[in-house]
Amino acid sequence: xxxxxxxxxxxxxxxxxxxxxxxxxxxxxxxxxxxxxxxxxxxxxxxxxxxxxxxxxxxxxxxxxxxxxxxxxxxxxxxxxxxxxxxxxxxxxxxxxxxxxxxxxxxxxxxxxxxxxxxxxxxxxxxxxxxxxxxxxxxxxxxxxxxxxxxxxxxxxxxxxxxxxxxxxxxxxxxxxxxxxxxxxxxxxxxxxxxxxxxxxxxxxxxxxxxxxxxxxxxxxxxxxxxxxxxxxxxxxxxxxxxxxxxxxxxxxxxxxxxxxxxxxxxxxxxxxxxxxxxxxxxxxxxxxxxxxxxxxxxxxxxxxxxxxxxxxxxxxxxxxxxxxxxxxxxxxxxxxxxxxxxxxxxxxxxxxxxxxxxxxxxxxxxxxxxxxxxxxxxxxxxxxxxxxxxxxxxxxxxxxxxxxxxxxxxxxxxxxxxxxxxxxxxxxxxxxxxxxxxxxxxxxxxxxxxxxxxxxxxxxxxxxxxxxxxxxxxxxxxxxxxxxxxxxxxxxxxxxxxxxxxxxxxxxxxxxxxxxxxxxxxxxxxxxxxxxxxxxxxxxxxxxxxxxxxxxxxxxxxxxxxxxxxxxxxxxxxxxxxxxxxx
Numbered sequence: 269x270x271x272x273x274x275x276x277x278x279x280x281x282x283x284x285x286x287x288x289x290x291x292x293x294x295x296x297x298x299x300x301x302x303x304x305x306x307x308x309x310x311x312x313x314x315x316x317x318x319x320x321x322x323x324x325x326x327x328x329x330x331x332x333x334x335x336x337x338x339x340x341x342x343x344x345x346x347x348x349x350x351x352x353x354x355x356x357x358x359x360x361x362x363x364x365x366x367x368x369x370x371x372x373x374x375x376x377x378x379x380x381x382x383x384x385x386x387x388x389x390x391x392x393x394x395x396x397x398x399x400x401x402x403x404x405x406x407x408x409x410x411x412x413x414x415x416x417x418x419x420x421x422x423x424x425x426x427x428x429x430x431x432x433x434x435x436x437x438x439x440x441x442x443x444x445x446x447x448x449x450x451x452x453x454x455x456x457x458x459x460x461x462x463x464x465x466x467x468x469x470x471x472x473x474x475x476x477x478x479x480x481x482x483x484x485x486x487x488x489x490x491x492x493x494x495x496x497x498x499x500x501x502x503x504x505x506x507x508x509x510x511x512x513x514x515x516x517x518x519x520x521x522x523x524x525x526x527x528x529x530x531x532x533x534x535x536x537x538x539x540x541x542x543x544x545x546x547x548x549x550x551x552x553x554x555x556x557x558x559x560x561x562x563x564x565x566x567x568x569x570x571x572x573x574x575x576x577x578x579x580x581x582x583x584x585x586x587x588x589x590x591x592x593x594x595x596x597x598x599x600x601x602x603x604x605x606x607x608x609x610x611x612x613x614x615x616x617x618x619x620x621x622x623x624x625x626x627x628x629x630x631x632x633x634x635x636x637x638x639x640x641x642x643x644x645x646x647x648x649x650x651x652x653x654x655x656x657x658x659x660x661x662x663x664x665x666x667x668x669x670x671x672x673x674x675x676x677x678x679x680x681x682x683x684x685x686x687x688x689x690x691x692x693x694x695x696x697x698x699x700x701x702x703x704x705x706x707x708x709x710x711x712x713x714x715x716x717x718x719x720x721x722x723x724x725x726x727x728x729x730x731x732x733x734x735x736x737x738x739x740x741x742x743x744x745x746x747x748x749x750x751x752x753x754x755x756x757x758x759x760x761x762x763x764x765x766x767x768x769x770x771x772x773x774x775x776x777x778x779x780x781x782x783x784x785x786x787x788x789x790x791x792x793x794x795x796x797x798x799x800x801x802x803x804x805x806x807x808x809x810x811x812x813x814x815x816x817x818x819x820x821x822x823x824x825x826x827x828x829x830x831x832x833x834x835x836x837x838x839x840x841x842x843x844x845x846x847x848x849x850x851x852x
Contacts, residue, residue, distance in 0.1 A: 289435035314432025317472030332375035386418035434469025731807035
C-alpha cells in the first residue's frame with residue numbers, strides 16, 4: 269500500500285501566486301523582495317490554517333534565489349524552523365542566538381521561522397529582544413502566531429506585522445474544486461460549499477475535511493454524503509420550516525422539528541442555523557446586499573424564490589425571536605420547549621397581522637365590523653332577527669382559529685318565533701391579538717355591545733311577570749349561591765354571602781362597604797339576574813348595588829380585626845393579654 273499524503277501537505281503552495289486568499293500580503297512581500305526593502309523581523313499573525321507558515325517558507329526560499337540559481341532549490345540549509353511551544357525556555361533562545369552569528373554557507377540569508385511565538389516565556393522574550401532589534405545582516409526572523417495579544421509590546425514594536433485574514437467561502441470552494449479535479453474526483457458544487465462553510469475560513473481544515481469525506485463517499489462527492497458525514501443539518505430543512513411558518517402550520521412545524529431532533533441534531537444548532545437562514549433571506553430582499561450571501565448558485569436561486577414570499581417585518585421578527593431563543597437556550601431547563609415555543613411564535617406572526625388584514629372584508633360581508641361587533645342595522649333587517657339570549661351566547665363564544673375545517677357555521681333562530689332565517693358567521697376569520705379585559709378599547713367595546721343588546725330587546729309585554737313571595741326569592745337566591753359554589757367561584761360566593769339581599773318590590777338591594785366588591789358583583793350581574801328571572805318567571809326583577817363605606821363591618825379579615833371582634837364579645841380577653849404580656 270502506497271503511503272498516503274494528506275491534501276494539506278500535497279497541495280501546499282510553493283509560490284506566492286498559489287497562496288489562496290492572501291493576495292495583499294503576498295503582493296507586498298514580492299514587491300519588498302524585488303525592491304530590496306524587506307525588514308529583518310517579520311510577524312505573521314492570523315487564524316489557523318490561512319497560510320502563515322506557508323508564506324514564511326516561500327519567503328525564505330525566495331530571498332535566496334537569483335538568476336543563477338535553479339528555481340527548485342529549496343535552500344533547506346538556510347532555513348531553520350523552531351517550534352516555540354516546545355522550545356520556549358531561555359536556554360533555547362540562547363542556542364538560537366549563538367547560531368545566528370554564523371553566516372550562511374550557501375545563499376545570502378539565514379531565515380529563522382519561529383512558529384507559535386506567543387508560547388515563549390517572559391524571560392525568553394527578554395533574552396530575544398536585543399538580537400531581534402539588531403540582527404546580523406545575513407539573518408531574517410519570521411515569527412508566526414495565532415494570538416498576537418499574548419506577545420509583549422516590546423517584541424511587537426521591533427517587527428513588521430502582517431495580519432492574515434480568514435479565507436472566504438468562495439475562495440476555499442474554488443481551491444477545493446481544483447484539488448478535486450486534480451485527484452479525479454467528481455464533486456457537487458453544494459458539497460464543496462458545505463465543506464468550505466464548515467472550515468470557517470481555514471483552508472487547512474477544509475482540505476482535511478475534504479480528505480475525510482472522500483474516504484467516506486469515494487470518488488463522487490454529493491451534498492447528501494457530505495451532510496451525513498459532517499453531521500451538518502441539510503439547508504433544505506430550513507427552507508421547509510420557513511414555508512410552514514409562512515403557512516401558520518404549527519402542527520407540521522413541530523413534527524418537522526421532532527424529526528430533526530431524532531436525527532441527532534441539537535436544538536441549539538438548529539435555532540442558530542434558522543436565524544442565519546432568515547438573515548440570508550433578508551439579504552436577498554435588496555439587490556445591493558445579495559453579494560453578502562455566501563452560497564452556491566443553485567442555493568442562491570432557492571433563497572431568491574423564497575425571499576419573494578416573505579416580508580421585511582416577518583423576517584426581522586423571526587430573527588429577533590430566534591436570537592432571543594439562542595441567548596436563553598443554555599440557561600433554560602426545558603430547552604426543547606423553548607425552541608418549540610419560539611417556532612409557534614414565529615408561525616403566528618403572519619397569522620396575527622397579514623391574514624387578519626386580508627380577511628377584514630369577509631368579516632364585514634358577514635355583518636361583523638372591524639371591532640367584532642354586529643351593527644344595529646344587522647338586527648333591524650327583517651331577514652336577520654335574533655333573540656337577545658341567542659345573540660349573547662353567539663357573541664360570548666370564543667372565535668375558532670383558521671385551522672378549523674369548517675369555513676362557516678349556520679346559526680338558526682329560535683323555533684318558537686317561527687323564523688326560518690339563517691345567518692352565517694365566519695369561524696375561519698383571523699382575529700386580532702387578545703387584549704386585556706381592563707383596557708379602554710375592551711370596556712368601550714362591551715358598552716357598545718350592551719347598548720346594541722338593549723336596543724334590540726323584545727317587547728316588555730312578551731315577557732312573563734309572575735308574582736312571587738319573599739320566601740321564594742330567598743330560596744332562589746340560596747340556589748344561585750350553591751350553583752356558584754359548585755362552579756368553584758369562591759371569590760364571588762364570598763361577596764354574595766357577605767351582604768344579605770333585601771327585596772323592595774322587584775328590585776334586589778345589595779349593600780357593600782367599598783367599590784371593589786361592587787365592581788366584582790357587577791361583573792356577574794347578568795348571570796345573577798338571568799338565573800333569578802328564569803326561576804321566578806318574572807323579568808321585571810332588577811339588581812341595585814349600593815356602596816356604604818360607613819356601614820359596620822360584619823366580617824373580620826385581618827388578625828387585628830378578628831381580635832377586636834372577640835373583645836366585643838368578651839372584654840376580659842384584652843385584660844388577660846395585658847397580664848400575660850402578649851403582643852399581636
